[in-house]
Amino acid sequence: MPDETERIAAWAALLRTHAAVVPRLERALQATGLPLTWYDVLLVTNAAPERRLRMTELGQQAVVSRERVSRVVTELEAAGLLERQANPDDRRSSYAAITPAGRARLRTAAPVYLAAVEEHFLGHLDDEEIQVLARALPKVLAAEEG
Known part of the structure; x- marks a missing residue:
């Protein structure tokens, strides 16, 4: 069982x-010309x-x-990568829909993004550590968002 110092160290490391x-x-x-938030x-x-x-779902x-x-x-709309669409079932809400240009930019940026994730994060972990994170972090997320 980790002591209090180790528990805080886990949070600080994250x-x-x-x-x-x-x-x-x-x-x-x-x-790629895509900020991380756009990606x-x-x-x-x-x-x-x-x-x-x-x-709201987005x-x-x-x-x-x-x-x-x-x-x-709004920024992605101005760049032609997303469009807002009216929600026919609820006039108070709208959809954000990716455009063909947005899909093309995403496909172009994906290998760069995935390589960076590998280089700066996953490449420092072994398979077991990746599996532990993949099981542990969604638990916290589900508890906080649920």
């Missing part, structure tokens, strides 16, 4: 890892059924804050 890795991912993606929103939208999500699934997601969608 924070410091995030702070160290995210800027490296952002720098790697610069060459994230495009990735989540592309993976959704019909390649679109209600704005805010729940994207890594960017719920407050920022609307601004990121």
